[in-house]
Amino acid sequence: MTYHRIAALVVRHLYLYRRSLPRMMEIIYWPFLDLVVWGFITVYLATFQGQMPAVVTFLLGALILWDVLFRSQQGIAISFLEEIWARNLMNLFASPLTPNEFLAATMVMSLFKVTAVSIVMSLCAWVFYGYNVFMIGLWLMPFIVNLVLTGWIIGVLTTSLIMRFGQEAEVLAWSMVFLFQPISCVFYPLEVLPTWLKGVAWINPAAHVFEGMRGLLATHAAPLASLGWAAGLNLFYLGLVIAWFHHTFNVCKDRGSLVRVGE
Amino acid sequence: MSSAVVEVRHLTKRFGEFTAVDGISFDIRRGEILGLLGPNGAGKTTTLQMMLGLVTPTSGSIHMFGLDLQRHRGAILQQVNFSSTYMSMPYALTVEENLSIIGRLYGLSDIPRRIDDMVKKLEMAEWRHTLTRKLSSGQMTRLTLAKALLTEPKILFLDEPTASLDPDIANKIRTILLEERRASGLSILYTSHNMREMETMSDRIIFLQRGKIVAEGTAQDIVARFGQEDLEDVFLKLAREQ
């Protein structure tokens, strides 16, 4: 891994964002709108506060954390799409850049996006609804780290699929993550799922994060078990999808399709 | 042949049943300009892409600077660059930003000075701060050439570099390439459909047809061997023999 090559790709994306209104909207305005809509819903639900206090406090927090996962995934997949749209893959991979350095750069972009979106959303939640996401306390950090990792897994998976199947798969950059939403138990506990789906959700690291969050808010017990499962599953899958990315990369070089992706 | 910077041996590429490049072997010496000539579909681009590590050969080997491309990809590609009429660079960045990213990607020192040099050499000053999406195709070709020369490569691969240029700029580009070769010993592998250009530019020509080398030598050699008037006649004769 060579630092200057990763930095080059990051700077390239920053140039891109600096000048592009739609891209800035993606990290500032859309998260803001998301939050406003859900904020009104919680305000409405708060009128029933007697019956469901936990729901009200949790909903906004869950939304912000879900967005961490979503933007983390986008940071990877969209960064790859940008190179396809710019027909830049040939310039990149005929240089000394390695696939791992490429992935590392998309991960840095993903961290930028997550940070920007988290700041926007936490600030809005606080200003408009008096909701302080930091009341979750220091445990918030390991939860966020795990969600970022899950986002990377889905992002690298999506990227490999787009590389392999080309233009038709591009829409996955936006839709793939929602395939995982029902089994991530973002807004409801795992126990409401039908039995067979519980098993599926259980091997999804994000479900452990959101379960741990709810547990923490309800009992204030340290969510060590949830975090342990989430981290273990995350590292296992991340290793797996990175290996698969390399495999796909080699298949594409063999078929001569690497420089034709998106054409 | 100790001064060979490129050694290609029995290079073959099959896409499924179809053989695009069929067991070709050739060398390029330091400071040599080798022309790769052949009709559409002959396998020129595939050959270049294999030499850039973008396409994996089915069999055969590629060595540059005495190193095997499969095993020393990074070290080799650091010293190599390419330009093609059919490539592009990120549209949403300015010309200068794009060059500066390339400078960083290859870890160059003194990037601003190098960009200044390129801008001067390729007469890009007027549109240096223009967004790449606004460039004409001729300007785009100059940008991709600037990108390739910016890294001061020892070997340059050019896929139809002058195809979209007007004769004046094409001529200037040829002059620049010849000057780079003279000044730094740059080796160039170069495809083109422009026979006159091939004749004036290339020290040696390889004629590729259906993935195979069917003729090799200086332009005069080849013309003499096929008993034709000029290279264009040879091209037509060979292309119509299929």
Ligand SMILES: Nc1ncnc2c1ncn2[C@@H]1O[C@H](COP(=O)(O)OP(=O)(O)O)[C@@H](O)[C@H]1O
């Ligand atoms: N990725 C690929 N998959 C299948 N066939 C390919 C691929 N790339 C090139 N070809 C085929 O290989 C042949 C040589 O192509 P190419 O190297 O582009 O020729 P040239 O550059 O000489 O015009 C063509 O018939 C082309 O259709």
Ligand SMILES: [Mg+2]
């Ligand atoms: Mg070609």
